[in-house]
Every structure is written in structure tokens, then in C-alpha cells.
Amino acid sequence: MAKYNLKINGKIRKVDIDPSTPMLWVLRDHLDMPGTKYGCGMAQCGACTVHLDGTAVRSCSLPVSAIGKGAITTIEGLSENGTHPVQKAWIEHDVAQCGYCQSGQIMSAAALLKDNPKPTDADIDNAMSGNICRCGTYLRIKEAIKTASKN
Amino acid sequence: MENKNTQSRRSFLKSSALTGGGLMLSFTWLTSFKSADKMATLNLPEQWAELNGYIKITPDNVIKIFCPNPEFGQNVMTSLPMIVAEELDADWKNVVVEMGPHDNVKLGPQFTGGSNSVKMYWKPLRNAGASARQMLIEAAAQTWSVPATEITTKGGVLSHSSGKTAKYGEMASKAATITVPKDVKLKAVKDFSIVSKSQKNSEGLKVVTGKPLFGMDYRVDGMLIAMIQHPPAFGMKLKSFDASQALKMPGIKDIYSFKLYEEGYEQAAFDTRTFNEMIAIVGNTTWEVMNARKKINAQWEPITETKEKVNGFGGRKIENIVPAGLESTNAQLAKMQEMAKQPAKQLRKDGDPETAFKNAAVVIERTYNAPFLAHNCMEPMNFFAHVEADKALVAGPTQSASWLEPSLTKVLNLPADKIEIQMTRMGGGFGRRAYSQFAYEAARISQKMKAPVKLIYTREDDMTYGIYRPMYTATYRAALDVNKNLIGFHVKGGGIPENPVHANRFPAGAVDNYLAEGWEIASNVTIGAFRAPRSNFNAAAEQSFLDEVAEAMGKDPIQLRLDLLKRAKENPVGKNNEYDAARYVGVLELLKEKSGWGKPENAGKKRGVAAYFCHNSYAGHVVDLVMRDGQPYVEAVTSAIDCGVVVNPDAAINMVQGAVVDGIGNSFYGALTHKDGVAEQNNFHNYRMIRHNEAPKKIDVHFVQNEIDPTGLGEPPFPPVFGAVANALFKATGKRFYNQPFKMETEKKV
Ligand code: FES
Ligand code: FES
Numbered sequence: 001m002a003k004y005n006l007k008i009n010g011k012i013r014k015v016d017i018d019p020s021t022p023m024l025w026v027l028r029d030h031l032d033m034p035g036t037k038y039g040c041g042m043a044q045c046g047a048c049t050v051h052l053d054g055t056a057v058r059s060c061s062l063p064v065s066a067i068g069k070g071a072i073t074t075i076e077g078l079s080e081n082g083t084h085p086v087q088k089a090w091i092e093h094d095v096a097q098c099g100y101c102q103s104g105q106i107m108s109a110a111a112l113l114k115d116n117p118k119p120t121d122a123d124i125d126n127a128m129s130g131n132i133c134r135c136g137t138y139l140r141i142k143e144a145i146k147t148a149s150k151n
Numbered sequence: 152m153e154n155k156n157t158q159s160r161r162s163f164l165k166s167s168a169l170t171g172g173g174l175m176l177s178f179t180w181l182t183s184f185k186s187a188d189k190m191a192t193l194n195l196p197e198q199w200a201e202l203n204g205y206i207k208i209t210p211d212n213v214i215k216i217f218c219p220n221p222e223f224g225q226n227v228m229t230s231l232p233m234i235v236a237e238e239l240d241a242d243w244k245n246v247v248v249e250m251g252p253h254d255n256v257k258l259g260p261q262f263t264g265g266s267n268s269v270k271m272y273w274k275p276l277r278n279a280g281a282s283a284r285q286m287l288i289e290a291a292a293q294t295w296s297v298p299a300t301e302i303t304t305k306g307g308v309l310s311h312s313s314g315k316t317a318k319y320g321e322m323a324s325k326a327a328t329i330t331v332p333k334d335v336k337l338k339a340v341k342d343f344s345i346v347s348k349s350q351k352n353s354e355g356l357k358v359v360t361g362k363p364l365f366g367m368d369y370r371v372d373g374m375l376i377a378m379i380q381h382p383p384a385f386g387m388k389l390k391s392f393d394a395s396q397a398l399k400m401p402g403i404k405d406i407y408s409f410k411l412y413e414e415g416y417e418q419a420a421f422d423t424r425t426f427n428e429m430i431a432i433v434g435n436t437t438w439e440v441m442n443a444r445k446k447i448n449a450q451w452e453p454i455t456e457t458k459e460k461v462n463g464f465g466g467r468k469i470e471n472i473v474p475a476g477l478e479s480t481n482a483q484l485a486k487m488q489e490m491a492k493q494p495a496k497q498l499r500k501d502g503d504p505e506t507a508f509k510n511a512a513v514v515i516e517r518t519y520n521a522p523f524l525a526h527n528c529m530e531p532m533n534f535f536a537h538v539e540a541d542k543a544l545v546a547g548p549t550q551s552a553s554w555l556e557p558s559l560t561k562v563l564n565l566p567a568d569k570i571e572i573q574m575t576r577m578g579g580g581f582g583r584r585a586y587s588q589f590a591y592e593a594a595r596i597s598q599k600m601k602a603p604v605k606l607i608y609t610r611e612d613d614m615t616y617g618i619y620r621p622m623y624t625a626t627y628r629a630a631l632d633v634n635k636n637l638i639g640f641h642v643k644g645g646g647i648p649e650n651p652v653h654a655n656r657f658p659a660g661a662v663d664n665y666l667a668e669g670w671e672i673a674s675n676v677t678i679g680a681f682r683a684p685r686s687n688f689n690a691a692a693e694q695s696f697l698d699e700v701a702e703a704m705g706k707d708p709i710q711l712r713l714d715l716l717k718r719a720k721e722n723p724v725g726k727n728n729e730y731d732a733a734r735y736v737g738v739l740e741l742l743k744e745k746s747g748w749g750k751p752e753n754a755g756k757k758r759g760v761a762a763y764f765c766h767n768s769y770a771g772h773v774v775d776l777v778m779r780d781g782q783p784y785v786e787a788v789t790s791a792i793d794c795g796v797v798v799n800p801d802a803a804i805n806m807v808q809g810a811v812v813d814g815i816g817n818s819f820y821g822a823l824t825h826k827d828g829v830a831e832q833n834n835f836h837n838y839r840m841i842r843h844n845e846a847p848k849k850i851d852v853h854f855v856q857n858e859i860d861p862t863g864l865g866e867p868p869f870p871p872v873f874g875a876v877a878n879a880l881f882k883a884t885g886k887r888f889y890n891q892p893f894k895m896e897t898e899k900k901v
Contacts, residue, residue: 100365132842
């Protein structure tokens with residue numbers, strides 16, 4: 001067990017926890033923040049994507065001990081009411097089917113646009129191919145990213 | 152034209168006043184259906200026909216509509232309430248949608264599957280909306296002392312020519328005192344203003360803000376986390392285990408073995424038993440449970456052949472033999488090849504196929520194979536349970552709450568009225584969540600632990616503890632005469648453990664001499680419904696075969712289908728043909744037009760076409776494939792669909808596009824193989840799923856415009872994707888692809 005002061009969505013959250021615990025489970029089990037999803041646990045599906053200092057990372061494969069002073073942003077912290085341009089674009093294109101993968105898709109997309117505000121199709125493919133959607137919403141995700149890139 | 156609808160025999164609607172004012176109209180969902188039709192498609196016991204839903208209108212003008220069926224991406228939480236709101240003439244912006252509770256007695260099947268939701272609820276929901284509207288009009292007429300016929304409604308407002316207006320909420324309390332009308336007028340399709348107009352997903356905002364909607368997100372104070380360790384292979388069972396190390400791990404409450412069903416348990420149709428004895432690991436948090444699980448030292452041993460008693464639908468008693476043995480994919484394939492040579496069950500015969508084949512100038516014979524597929528819903532299986540001495544609450548993602556309940560009463564030995572089931576949004580279903588063993592496991596564990604428990608499957612559990620799409624094969628034969636006319640057609644299909652053949656589907660009805668046969672091989676690998684069961688294989692095999700037949704006949708593949716359908720329409724062969732040839736033609740014609748099929752500008756494209764009928768709807772695709780670095784990619788797809796009235800067009804397009812992407816993914820990459828009973832794929836590093844960069848750039852979706860009552864869309868667009876992809880692959884590579892997954896084949900061949 002070890003104590004951590006984690007910076008999550010702009011707030012300091014304290015946890016006393018096994019250092020090997022992946023951030024995904026810290027968020028879901030210890031901090032009651034279920035927006036970040038479990039899909040594979042091995043960095044293969046992207047459902048658990050969060051931002052660490054603005055970069056998209058797979059929280060299922062990121063032990064809490066590795067966070068240090070890094071700032072974490074989750075889907076809950078992207079905006080309170082869905083007003084982030086990526087969330088707005090997702091609503092505009094009505095992207096979701098089952099919706100389970102979409103937190104991760106949105107977090108990957110938001111990180112991409114922060115780095116690269118006008119991504120090409122190839123840039124989008126590169127940044128997003130780590131996020132699986134069994135419902136097959138890839139076309140709309142791409143359209144939504146393009147819409148968000150205009151804002 | 153206006154439809155007149157008379158409420159039928161049973162009491163369809165009941166109105167009551169809400170405490171605090173307002174109207175509550177409860178209604179029986181299914182009453183306006185011809186019972187035979189509905190029962191046949193749904194296979195439901197008669198008592199489940201009484202389904203209550205409700206509309207609530209409060210004095211402050213909130214209109215709440217309960218959705219009976221849970222959402223798993225098929226848009227029912229939007230499209231079903233839209234149907235009510237349309238006939239109610241509500242303002243869609245004021246409508247609040249809520250997931251209905253589960254009540255086996257009052258609320259009925261609440262089964263999500265078979266692309267049935269919209270089809271099943273269309274008429275009852277329209278009736279309910281129209282009745283409530285009429286009661287509000289009557290209430291206004293009495294209040295204003297004017298004839299009801301002079302009152303109009305629009306956007307949730309009642310108006311009279313005198314200039315009087317009232318919001319629905321203002322009249323709701325009064326409306327609650329009005330007798331429910333016997334006859335209601337339904338709108339003409341052309342007058343719809345909510346239905347057939349695209350409305351946004353009613354839970355879209357919750358999804359994009361990460362709200363706890365899913366079973367995985369369910370949580371109560373003091374809740375424990377549980378996982379199960381199942382045998383590592385099909386055909387194995389638990390022998391013994393030592394958990395002494397694991398029990399010492401932090402946060403662990405208990406580790407023990409348990410049985411899913413007790414001795415002599417009679418399974419219901421969807422109580423599939425993959426493994427009966429498993430190890431439960433229970434602790435405080437997911438990570439702790441995952442770690443402790445790795446420290447269990449378990450011994451497993453082979454099973455002996457067992458018999459299972461299953462209560463099928465309609466009280467049919469079935470006895471299943473579960474064979475012993477550790478199965479491997481190669482041996483399974485060899486067994487299937489052997490079995491395919493043996494005589495099989497005749498499923499349909501028209502004319503004299505034997506003579507036709509004997510007299511044929513050319514016989515084309517091809518065999519198609521497809522592997523087991525894992526559902527791979529993005530949300531792994533999970534369920535919450537809190538079982539106490541005299542009652543139980545279970546909650547989670549299930550497609551079949553009402554099938555779960557009667558089984559739970561037996562598993563927990565509690566009466567149905569002491570079991571509460573809450574249905575959460577599902578992170579995908581595709582048939583997998585119609586089988587509820589994970590809910591029984593959760594309930595059993597909670598009962599033993601005397602605590603609220605959430606059972607979670609890891610991705611590995613989910614993929615290796617499958618209710619897979621069966622492994623299938625089919626051999627198709629076509630007989631052509633000297634003039635290259637199709638004079639005989641023969642399909643013989645089989646599978647592990649079910650045969651895929653739909654004997655009464657196209658081209659049955661279009662060929663004079665027709666034979667369909669099927670066979671099965673028992674297995675201890677468990678299978679179940681997977682997005683368009685059986686059709687997902689048939690469409691691949693039959694539609695590729697027809698492409699080859701067209702080639703041999705020197706015909707355009709769409710033209711061959713149109714010619715056959717013309718025959719089926721004008722002078723059908725045999726009885727019981729399941730499809731409507733005219734609607735099939737309509738889809739093909741639309742597809743031809745929208746894809747520019749045969750147009751010179753498309754001559755250079757590597758195109759494949761397929762069309763299929765299943766789950767009451769018609770779907771066809773033209774797939775354009777390109778080769779990049781020697782590998783095939785689907786670049787663009789044109790789709791044509793006839794599912795009657797399209798309730799929520801933009802969501803329907805999304806669904807079709809998704810089915811296309813899913814179809815390409817599964818046809819290219821999908822496979823779950825076994826070695827000595829062990830699933831060889833257990834997570835997304837070795838089970839390949841289609842990804843962003845592999846999805847088509849464009850999928851144009853077109854619907855046949857008609858006023859036919861709507862039918863489903865979750866499944867129908869999926870099967871023909873496989874055939875269209877196979878046919879396009881032939882155009883791109885010059886080689887025919889008979890074995891799924893195609894991409895594995897291209898990596899060998901191209
Ligand atoms: S759960 Fe982390 S990538 Fe899949
Ligand atoms: S929307 Fe269902 S997995 Fe992406």
C-alpha cells in the first residue's frame with residue numbers, strides 16, 4: 001500500500017492503494033468515476049483512454065505509481081455538461097450506438113485535436129486505430145472529429 | 152388516408168390520475184397484434200402478451216414515456232418513445248424517456264433480440280399515443296364547452312378556433328377522468344412530424360459525458376467485486392484447487408467453488424450451461440480480485456459425456472447430449488467434411504432435383520466454411536446481485552430480463568415477486584446477452600457472501616467462456632441445362648452444433664427443382680444467437696455462390712437475382728416461401744440505381760454485390776474494394792434497405808453503417824479457434840477486430856420509401872455484407888474466397 005495525491009480533473013484526490021493498481025481501477029473502484037471504461041485491460045481497445053498531461057494514455061495499463069505529479073483528465077473532466085467541442089460534435093453527428101466505447105473514443109479524439117487541430121484522414125486513422133468500436137461507428141467518429149476541428 | 156384502429160378484446164388502456172395531478176395512461180403493448188403472428192415470431196408463452204407501458208403527463212407539462220426494452224445500440228430508447236410522441240402530437244423536446252422497470256407478470260417479455268422491438272411495438276405505441284391525445288382533446292372540449300371535433304393539437308398544445316389554447320399539462324388532470332376511447336384515429340404516414348424525421352439519441356448527452364449507464368458502472372455501498380475462474384478448456388471440469396495463497400492476498404473475502412445449477416436443474420431455453428462448476432473469487436476491488444485469482448492453483452480434468460434436460464419454448468422437453476473430448480479446430484473441420492458426405496435431414500424439396508442434376512449440362516458445386524465467432528461486446532459480461540434471505544435485487548445488462556427471472560427463482564429458490572430485476576444500458580449485445588448465466592453466477596455468489604456483489608468477466612473470460620456463433624459449412628450445387636438455364640438448386644448445410652440452412656428462403660421458390668438438407672454435430676463448445684443467427688453465414692455462402700452461378704450463366708449478378716425473383720413473384724415454386732419477392736426486387740433495383748451498377752464510370756471498380764432477407768427486412772450492399780500493398784480494403788459501400796417506415800432515419804443510417812463495418816470486420820478477421828478445447832484467442836491482441844483505418848471511407852445508405860409497418864434493422868443489414876465482400880474480393884484478386892475469415896485467406900493467397 002502507498003499513499004498518492006493524484007491530480008484528476010483539476011482536483012487533488014487522495015488514495016491509499018497498491019502501487020501496481022492501474023489508473024483505470026483507481027478511477028472506477030476507488031474514486032467512483034465510472035466514465036472511463038474497461039474493455040480489454042491490455043492496451044488493445046482504447047475504452048479506458050484518459051489524458052495524462054494532455055496525452056492520450058490507456059489507463060488500464062498505467063499503474064498509479066507511474067502518475068507522479070502528472071495531471072489526469074477523464075471524460076468526466078473534459079467538460080461538466082458536454083460542452084467540449086468534441087462532445088458537441090459527437091452529439092451533432094449522433095455518433096453513439098451502444099455508447100460503451102465512446103468515452104475512450106472522445107478522449108483519444110480530444111487529445112488528437114489538441115496536438116493537431118486540423119488532422120487529415122490519415123492522422124485521424126493513426127490516432128484513433130487503438131480504439132475499437134464493435135458497433136462500427138468509425139465513420140461518424142471521423143466526421144465528428146472533422147466537425148470538432150472546425151471549432 | 153387515416154387509419155382507424157379499434158382497441159381489441161383485452162382492456163388495452165387504463166387511465167388514472169397522478170398524485171399531484173396529471174394523467175397516467177397505462178397500456179398493454181401487444182394487444183393490437185394478431186396473436187398468432189406475434190407468438191410465432193417471438194416464441195413467447197401466451198401470458199407474456201400483456202405488456203404495460205405508460206405515458207405520464209404532469210401539470211407542468213412534462214411528458215414521460217417509459218421504454219420497455221433496454222438499449223444496446225439499436226436506438227429503442229429513442230425510436231420507441233418517438234412512436235408514442237408522434238400520435239400524441241407531443242413536442243418531442245418536452246418528452247422525457249426513461250427505462251421501464253421489469254415486472255414479469257405485468258410488463259411481459261422485455262426481450263431485446265430478433266430485430267423485433269420496433270416491429271412489435273409499432274401499433275400498440277401508436278394506439279397509446281393517439282388515445283391519450285383524444286382524451287386530452289375531450290378534456291379541453293369539456294373545459295371550454297366546445298365540440299371536441301373543433302379542437303386541434305400540435306406540439307403538445309390544444310387549440311380551438313375561438314383562440315383558446317392549453318398545454319397538455321394543463322388538461323392532464325382532467326383527461327385522467329375521461330373514459331378511454333374505444334376507437335382512435337391514427338395519423339397517415341405522410342402526416343408524421345416526429346417519426347420519419349431524425350431525432351437525436353435520447354441518451355446521447357449521458358454517453359458523451361461518461362454517465363454511469365452500463366452494468367459495469369452499477370455500484371452500491373458495501374458492494375464486493377467477484378470474478379469466476381472457469382475451466383481453461385471446453386470439455387474440462389474442476390478437479391480440485393488450492394487457494395490458500397490467494398486467500399492471503401489483500402482485500403480478498405473468499406475463494407470457493409460453486410455450481411451454476413444444482414443437480415437435476417431443468418434448464419430453460421436460454422440457460423445455456425457452458426461449465427457447471429467454477430471458482431468464485433470475491434474481494435473488495437477489481438484489481439485485488441484479479442491478482443488473487445492468479446495465485447489459485449487449480450486442477451482440471453476431462454468431462455464425461457453428460458445429458459442435459461432443457462425446457463424449450465412451448466413446453467418442449469429436450470435432452471441434449473454434451474459429448475466428452477477436447478476439440479480442436481482442424482479435427483472439427485475434418486469431422487464436418489466427413490459428416491457432409493453422409494445422408495442428411497431433408498428440409499425442403501420441390502420438383503425432382505435428382506433428375507435435374509442428372510440431366511444437367513453443367514453442375515457447379517462449391518463448399519463454404521465459417522468458424523466460431525466470439526461476440527466481443529465492448530462491455531464484457533457482468534451483473535450485479537444483492538440476494539438476501541427473502542428477496543433479491545439483480546441489475547445489469549441483459550437482453551432477456553423475463554427469461555432470466557423464472558430461472559432465477561429456481562437458482563435462488565425465491566418466488567418471482569421477491570426478485571427485482573433492473574435493466575441497464577448494454578455495451579453491445581449482438582445476441583450474447585440473451586443468455587444469462589453471468590446473472591445466475593452473480594446471484595449465487597451474492598447469496599453465499601450475504602452481500603451485494605458485482606460479478607465482472609475480464610475480456611479473457613468473456614472471449615473464452617463463449618456462447619459463440621456456431622461453426623458452419625454448406626455445399627451448394629446448381630444445375631444448368633445446355634442453354635445455361637438454372638434447372639436445379641441444392642444446399643446441404645451443417646454445423647457444430649446446429650445447421651445453418653433456411654430452407655424456405657430465396658432462391659427457394661424461384662427454382663423448379665430444389666433440395667435443402669441439414670445435419671448437425673454435437674459439441675461441448677457452447678453456442679448461441681449472434682447478430683442474425685444462421686443468416687450471417689447463409690448470406691455469405693449463398694450470395695457468393697449465386698455470383699459464381701451468374702458468372703457460369705454469363706449473366707450480370709444483379710440481373711440473375713432479378714430474373715429468379717421475377718419467377719418467384721409471378722409463379723412461385725412450392726409453399727412457405729418466407730420472403731416477399733417484390734420487396735426483394737425493390738431493394739435490388741434501388742441498389743442498382745444508387746450504386747451506379749453497370750455504369751461505365753464504375754467499370755474499373757472491384758465491386759461485389761449481395762442482398763438478403765432476414766428478420767422481416769430486406770438489405771443489399773454493393774462493396775467497392777481496393778488493393779493497397781497487396782492487401783484488400785473496402786473503400787466504399789452502397790446500401791439499400793427495405794424495413795418499411797423508417798422510424799428514426801439518421802439513427803437507422805448509423806445502424807446500417809455499423810452493421811456494414813461489423814460485417815466487414817467479421818468476414819475479414821473474425822475467428823475463434825480451439826486447440827484441445829482451449830480457445831486460441833482470448834483478447835484483442837489475438838482476436839482481430841476491425842479498426843478505424845480498416846473501415847470504409849464512405850457508406851451510403853438508402854431506404855426504399857414505403858408506408859409498410861416498420862420491421863427491424865439491427866440484424867438484416869449484417870448478413871449480406873459477407874457475400875458482397877467475398878464477391879468484391881474475387882473481382883480484386885481473381886480468386887474465390889470460400890473460407891472465412893477472408894483476410895487470413897488473402898494473406899496466404901494474394
Ligand atoms: S481497457 Fe485499456 S485499452 Fe482496453
Ligand atoms: S458504440 Fe458500441 S462499441 Fe462503440
